[in-house]
Every structure is written in C-alpha cells, then in structure tokens.
Amino acid sequence: MPPSVGTHHAPGPQYLVAGRYRLKSRIGGGGMGTVWLARDQLLDREVAVKQVISTEGLTEDSADNVRKRAMREGRIAAKLSHRNAIAMHDVALDRGEPWLVMEYLPSRSVAQILHATTTLEPREAAQIGAQVADAMVEAHAAGIVHRDIKPGNILIAEGGRNAGLVKITDFGISRAKDDVTLTQTGVITGTPAYFAPEVARGAEPMEASDVYSLGATIYTMVEGQPPFGVDDNSITLLHKVARARINPMTKAGELEPVLLRLLEPSPTKRPTMAEARDALTAFAAGSRGTKDQVLTGLITRPGTGTPVWAQRNNRSSTTGPHRPVAGATLPPYAPTIAGDRGSRDVPHTRQEHHSPTLMSTPPPYSVTSRSSSSHRQPMNPGYGEPTRTPVTSSTALAVSVFVFFAVLAVLVVLAIALLR
Template identity: 65%
Template sequence: MQPMSTTRDGYRTPGPQYLVAGRYRLRSRIGGGGMGTVWLARDQLFDRDVAVKQVISTEGLSDETADNVRKRAMREGRIAAKLAHRNAIAMHDVALDSGEPWLVMEYLPSRSVAQILHATGTLGVQQAAQIGAQVADAMAEAHTAGIVHRDIKPGNILITTTGRNAGLVKITDFGISRAKDDVSLTKAGVITGTPAYFAPEVARGAEPGEASDVYSLGATVYTIVEGQPPFGVDDDSLVLLHKVARAQINPMTKSGALAPVLLRLLEPSPAKRPSMAQARDLLARVAAGDRGSTHQVLTSPLTTSDGGVPLWVQRTPRPTRTTSTGTHLPVGGPGPSNPARPAPPPRASRPQAPAGAAESSESSPATLVSGPRATSGSTTSPTTLALSILAAVAVLAAVVILVIALVS
C-alpha cells in the first residue's frame, strides 16, 4: 500500500516512499515553491536522484479550476524544458499520477542564496556580482527563447555544495514564468511574484516583461550585497507595493563598485534599463575586477578573493545529535556581522579546509591553552619538583646520620 499522510481537512497526500507515476520514489521533502512541495525522489528507471515538485492538488476543485491547475503545471514544464543552460535547473519530465501533475527536475545538493544570507547577512561585492552575472547569463538565454521568469529572488537562486562544481550558481522555479506566445492562465489584475523584488511598473499593475526580470535581478544582487531589499522589508504587502511603485530605493552603503551597475538595473523606467545580456556583461566586469576575465566569471564556481572555495559553499561535518540544524545543511564559517543576531565568540584562526573536506570538530591543543604560553624547557612539572625535594632531604638525612656515627 502506498504511504500517505492526511491533512486536517481529510485530504490524503503522498508521503515518503510513495511511488509517483510508477517511477519516482519519494524520499524526503526538500523545499516548496509557489505551486507546491518539492521532494527528493529516486528515479527507478534511470537509478538517479531527482527533485519532484508536487503541484497543488486538484482534489475538491471545480472541473474548470482543476483543468487550469493541470495546464499551468504542464506549461511550467514546457517552458522550463525550453531552457538548457549550465546556470539553470534542468527539467526532466512532467508526470501525471492519478490525474495529478508532478514536475520532475534535476536534483542539486545546494543552498539557496536566501539560506546563505540568513546565515551570513551579506556577501562581498565580487561574489554578489558573480552570482548576478551567472543568473543573468541563464536569463539572457531564456529571454532569447521568449521566456520571462517573473520571480527572480534570492530564494530561487541555488549554489551547489558538492562535487567539482561546488559554488556553481543555478536559477530555478519557473512556476509563474511565461512564454511570450503562451496564453496567460492567471486572472487579469492579479499580481504574482514577490513584492520585495518587483519592478515599479509591476507594482503599478503592468504585465511583467524582460525589463522587469532585469529589475528583479538588480534587486536580488542589491539584497546580496546590502543585506536587505532595495525598498526594505514590511510585513504589509500593500505598504511594500506602494514603496516599490514610487521607485525610491534606499541608499546603498556597501555596494562599492557595484553601485553604478545596480543603479542602471534598478532604473525606474523599463525602457532605460539594460537588456539581460547587457546586465550580465556589466556584472561580470565588476566580478572580474582588474585581474580576472569575464569568461572565467561566467564559467567558474564562486571563489574567495584568494581563489579558495567559500566556507558557506563547502559541505560541513554532520552535526551531533544534540545540535539541531533544521532541514537544511549548516553553513560553515562565520559570515559578516549581522545586527539581527549576536556575534559568535572569537575562534583561533586556522587554515581553510579544502573543498569537500570535513573540518574537525575538535580543537587543536594550541586553541585550548589560555594565558601566556610557556617556552619549551623553562618550566618543571610539580611532580618532578616534589621528587627532587624528597631526594635532597633523603641525602641530607643520610649525611647527618653518618656524621653522628663518626662523632660517637
């Protein structure tokens, strides 16, 4: 019998070990998108791990609405399948299980940029520029194919954590994307996406286009380097929408050489913004700096300024049972200070571990020493000192006894 779980409303949903469409064995939940839950699954036919997105169930929906959900899922798969780029998650299949659509995608051990920022607060200018450049490279090809993403944000950008491509950037979740020649399946006047990364014209009700993708990318890179979106954060979506519609971004304080590029990407007028290909080139030049090449920026994994692999990309040791890390991989190493959380206690410095290596959880003896360190050979242990005194006393006693014997 297929493993199932039951919701409060009595609706039965697939759980771990459920076999989707007779082929994809569910293993564990790894995330969620605007349309449904994402599972890690095993493709029984090709014997490989895949990411399977469970689209919102059509149970209890009217025939018209259910058909609309299925069409939307098929459309997402069809749109994503058009894009084959190293910086975009690949779409493998659209499977129907008991009439319910499932999207089957490339599985990538990774962390989202949103997760990374939650741990580090911000990233450096060159790293932020390289992330933006690689996303722009994929999206430039998507725009050429007539695909508009409509929801570029930190949560939809993944950074690989394992293998020789650790540090590679991938854009994912084309769930609300559309092709230019596709019939829209959303109701007129309904805005879909994430308000904090909207372009001003979208916040005012205009249809998203290629220029709004460029703006969303600019807002994402701004967030990576500044630590918050261009218009700040607000729990009230309507208040945030009004801020976005006015197109008055908060001043930049950490962007450095990226600031002029971000101002171009965040241009209020969509007609004056650069194309996605131009945005890619602008970002790549900042990431390359004076010594690198833009080709290397676009084709190489993220690295530190000295050429090493960032600690937050490396796979870290498995935590002990007493440490709760949630459902995501822990991020290694302390990041820039974040006012939202107390700073970690200082640690003794040591060399950065190579990519893929597990950092020992035990401190070296040098890190356990407190106070001034003694010079080798300059101190004597208490035990040795005590034995020396006893020996001296014994010799003195023997001499005294010998003297008394001679005198008597």
C-alpha cells in the first residue's frame, strides 16, 4: 500500500490540540516525539503534552501502529498513581494524530544535574534511587517493566513547595506483561550504558533488568560515569555490558556493597525492586533518619534544607555527538542499532551521549546509527523553562554607549535648528 498523503498542519505555539490544549512552548524532544508546555483550557492548568511521531506519509498499517503505541504508552502510564512517577492525564487525538497529556513538572533531570556537578554524594544518590525504586515497586506490581531507567529519565522538581521532589518519567518503551506486542518479535529498546548484561545479550527485559538499570544509574550518580565506562563505539560498549565486568568503584564508599547487589550479573540472584528500595532506604537513613523520611522527604543538602541542584551555578548542558557505527561485526548476542532520523535528543550526561537508544533483534544483524550535531540549545526533559542566554556586561555597555551618542546627536541637531 502506498504512503498516505498527509495534510496535517505543523503545530506551533498557540496551536490548539484536540480543541482543549493550547500549546505554549516546546520544552523537550527525542526519537519518540516532541514535548510541549500547554494550557488545559478546560481545567485551567499547565500540562505537558507529547506529540507522538506524526503519521503523515506513513502507510495506513504503520500509522495505525503509531496510534496503538501512543495508546499503549498512555494506558501503561495511567496504571501508575505514585508521588514519584509522572502522572498521565489524557490521550488525545488531533486530526488523527495521537498526543499524550501528562503532569507538568518544572524540573531538571539527574542527567542535567550530573552534567553540572559530575557526581552526587552517596546518601543523596541513595535517597533518589530509593524514591525511584518505590515507584517502580508499584509499577512491577502492576506488571509494568520500565526498560529504560537512566539519569535522563529521573526528574527532580525545581522551585515552589515541590522543590526536591523526585519523579520517574518516560514510560514510552515500557511494556505491560499482558499487553499485545506492537513491534516485531524480539525487539528490545533502551540505553546501552544502563543495560543489564542479559539485555545486552538479547534477552527480554524483566523486573530484574530494571533493578540492574537502577543500580547502574545510582553508580553513575556517585562515580561520575556508568559502570562500564564511556565508549564512542556502541558495539564495543555492548560487549563490555554483556561480559558484566563493571569498573571498580572509587567514590561510593559504604554504598558500594548495596550497588554490587543491584549490579549482580545473574538476574536470578539480583534483589527484587522492593529489596533494592529497602537497602537504599536503610543506607540513606543512616543512624538518624527513618524510612518514611527517606521515601517522602525532598532531596536536600544535609544541614541546609536547600535542594542540592539549587546550589549549582552551571544550569546548562550541551548535547554531545553520536558517532555513527559503520561496518561493525556484531557478536552473537549484540543487538541491532536502529536510529531515529530527524529526532532531537533530550540532553543527558556526557556519558549517555555515547550511548544512543538501541533496538536489539535476533540475527541476522545489521547496523545503522544516527548522528546529531553538538552544541545545540539544550531542552529540559523535565519540562522546565527553556534555557535562556543572559545578556553579558560587555553587550550592555555597548548598548549604553550607542544610546548616549544617539541622544547627543539629537541634541546637536536641535541646537543648530534653534540657532537658525
């Protein structure tokens, strides 16, 4: 069947989605769609709306598949009602195009925080991990596997009374166990730097895989890079992950034994998400705190009450290059790299930029990849305000001098006119 001819209007600011959600500004994007800050005209509140990849130009079967994916993502996210998970409000159809309507949280991702700070203190990282684990315990109980836990998908609220609130987001590639598979058999998606070893070998992600990814994420918070380091070549990185030999820890301190449990190579020997939550909670609480304080408290610098990221001066990040992989010979367990053409990447840590999202399939294997330009204007996956470029003092001085001479010229002209 030939591609359908689309007549869809490209959305922009002030565009009204489904007669209800007025777009305000673009605040994020990626291979799975663009995120906008919008105003819910009916309930008079700000929301984040995700424009799923357009169906324009697709065959009818492909377009229907995109719509089903959007409905699936909305259905999965709607199953969760947890203070540490971004809430799903609605799935809207606008001119046949699916949009996901989510809770709006002015925030920064942990990836953005790490870009500015490099590392976090072990107890801070443990508390963040414990709250994410608490949300994922509920997700696993509902039969949902996240499949892409990483620093870029953990948000920490900024400003107001919610400053310091932790939320896990982006269930876009999640899968409910009883859901119908909408992709070809064996397709696995995620970010390789945070893959569990069994996933790097081509196994289907399960609850134990989420536990490993959470461990890899916390490892990155305290050590400054993922457990298997940084490698521009994604295939080489996958080899390292599949072998399950993590780099020795140098900054984790007393948190190291907990992380080693989460990063257990064998999925059958790994703790459950509930056990991981309890271990992280106990470490974060220490001898003075309680479980409830860790799981419900806002992330703050000990003794100051100030959110950790509020003390950072560098609030921006830049997108690193995704170098294409060409002509690589894949190992028996290596997944195929499937790039998303024309996608905009949400900024993550420097380490994550060397780990594009992968889709693994059974053999035979082929390799394609995407590359993206560096030094883009960063977009906040936490739906926060876009980064603004401040006016420098030298620019202000130049403007002042120009205005002075312009006023002086006007005065001279007036004086000459009066003398005549």
